[in-house]
Amino acid sequence: xxxxxxxxxxxxxxxxxxxxxxxxxxxxxxxxxxxxxxxxxxxxxxxxxxxxxxxxxxxxxxxxxxxxxxxxxxxxxxxxxxxxxxxxxxxxxxxxxxxxxxxxxxxxxxxxxxxxxxxxxxxxxxxxxxxxxxxxxxxxxxxxxxxxxxxxxxxxxxxxxxxxxxxxxxxxxxxxxxxxxxxxxxxxxxxxxxxxxxxxxxxxxxxxxxxxxxxxxxxxxxxxxxxxxxxxxxxxxxxxxxxxxxxxxxxxxxxx
Numbered sequence: 098x099x100x101x102x103x104x105x106x107x108x109x110x111x112x113x114x115x116x117x118x119x120x121x122x123x124x125x126x127x128x129x130x131x132x133x134x135x136x137x138x139x140x141x142x143x144x145x146x147x148x149x150x151x152x153x154x155x156x157x158x159x160x161x162x163x164x165x166x167x168x169x170x171x172x173x174x175x176x177x178x179x180x181x182x183x184x185x186x187x188x189x190x191x192x193x194x195x196x197x198x199x200x201x202x203x204x205x206x207x208x209x210x211x212x213x214x215x216x217x218x219x220x221x222x223x224x225x226x227x228x229x230x231x232x233x234x235x236x237x238x239x240x241x242x243x244x245x246x247x248x249x250x251x252x253x254x255x256x257x258x259x260x261x262x263x264x265x266x267x268x269x270x271x272x273x274x275x276x277x278x279x280x281x282x283x284x285x286x287x288x289x290x291x292x293x294x295x296x297x298x299x300x301x302x303x304x305x306x307x308x309x310x311x312x313x314x315x316x317x318x319x320x321x322x323x324x325x326x327x328x329x330x331x332x333x334x335x336x337x338x339x340x341x342x343x344x345x346x347x348x349x350x351x352x353x
Contacts, residue, residue: 123339131332131335132187132328136193139194139197141190141193143190191324198324199323199324203323206319207319213269213270216306216309217280218267218285218303218307222248222262223296230300231291248260285304289302
């Protein structure tokens, strides 16, 4: 015999309040209203074929390949088929509004902030001793030791140690400002003079600086960033007033 735990709407609201999720939930609701209101004001419409494609994309994103998968997913998330369609419509409306507002602003923004989208290939070792770091730096410059030898000796993480301190391709935002300024001003391949941060003394080899290309993937990323920032600005200009049921004597109903 299985036990049944009945959870009411009031239970859900009460938990949301106690867990401190009300502010983020209200902001999400306000964001949705801003999107729908602005889209209506701008005359943005959704055609039936577009909505069908959006619904198909939503199914694919959630790996709902079969009809039974969709029904199980809807039941798990307490959604009706109409609500699923509304979710797809909201996603599509958001994408169309972002394109409407920012499609012609992507290229100028990219060229004005091109450095922020550059990537760099680096190798790195972090030490605790500045004198030791300087000694190693000069030894590297003189070819008395290789960076791989330093990595094997001073890097604790086994995977990074085996890779010789390789950090992969990293964007400017991955670095502390004082490191980014030096790294992206380097002339690869170049060994940078040790840089001191709260984490320690960094010895960095800049192997390659990768200049960004404004391809479709980067266009979508920039549009998403511009749209997100715009939504945040809109949120700051409105007063969110919520009316939640108040019951000082409410206790969670756990009927088993």
